Amino acid sequence: MSMLNVFNIAGSALTAQSARLNALASNLANADSVAGPDGRPYSARQVVFAARPVEGGAMHPGSAVGVRVIGVVESAAPPRMVHDPRNPAANEQGYVAMPNVNVVEEMVNMISASRAYQSNVEVMNTAKTLMQKTLALGQ
C-alpha cells in the first residue's frame, strides 16, 4: 500500500525536524553559557539531514524516501569575545569567551523547522483522510 508509506515518510520527517528543534533549543538556552561540561564555552550545534529509503517501501523502493538525522556537528566559528574584566572567566586582557551562538540565526532556523514540521503534519492528515475514504469504499 503506497498510502501507508506516506505515514512512514512524514513520520521520519517529524522525528528529524523535532531533533533539529531540540538542537536549536539547546543553542538558544546556552547562548550565554560561559563554560560547558568540558570547561570551554558552549559551541552551537546543528543537525545534518540525509535522505533514507523507508522500511515499508519494499514494493516501490526508489520512491519512498524519508529523512534521517545522520549527525550533530558543532560550529567551528570562534567564540564571541566580550570585554568584562570583573567576570571570573575573563582572561588577562579582560575578555570573556562567550558561546558562538548566533541568536538571530537560531530564531530563523526555528521558524523554518516549525514550518517544515507543520507541512509534514498536514501531509499525514491528508493521507489519513484518503485512507479512511478508501476503507469506506462501496459502503
Next chain:
Amino acid sequence: MTHPIDTELAFHQRALNLQAYRQQVLASNIANADTPHYKARDIDFKASLQEVLAGKGGSAGGQLDLARTAPRHFPAGDGAPAGARLMYRRETQSSVDGNTVDMDVERAAFAENAVRYEASLTFINQMLRNIRAALQNQ
C-alpha cells in the same frame, strides 16, 4: 480473469494505484525539503496512465525486471508500479545546498493529487452504487 465488473472498474482502479504512488513520491519530496543534495521527483501522470492502460512498461511487460533471489538484493530500476516513470523535477530557484524541493510546488501538487484521488474514489463508489442498483429488483 476478466469479468464485466472488473473491466468496468479497471480504469479507475489503475488511476487510483498511480495516484497513491504519486502521493507517496510527493510526501517524500515534502519530507526532504531540508535535506542537502536531495532532488525532488515526480511522475508524469498522463503519460504513466496511458502506458498502464496500454499494458506497457514496468513489470507488466515492456522492460524486464532482474530476479531478486535474496531480500537484500537491490531492485533493478526504481521499482515504480507498471508504467510510472520517476523523473526529476526541473528546479525553478536553485539553492546552495543542491536541494531542488520547492515547497509551494510540492504542496500544491500534493493537494491536487489528493483531490484527484478522492475524485477516483467517488467515481468507483458511484459505479458500485450503479451495479448494486442494477442487481436489486425493486
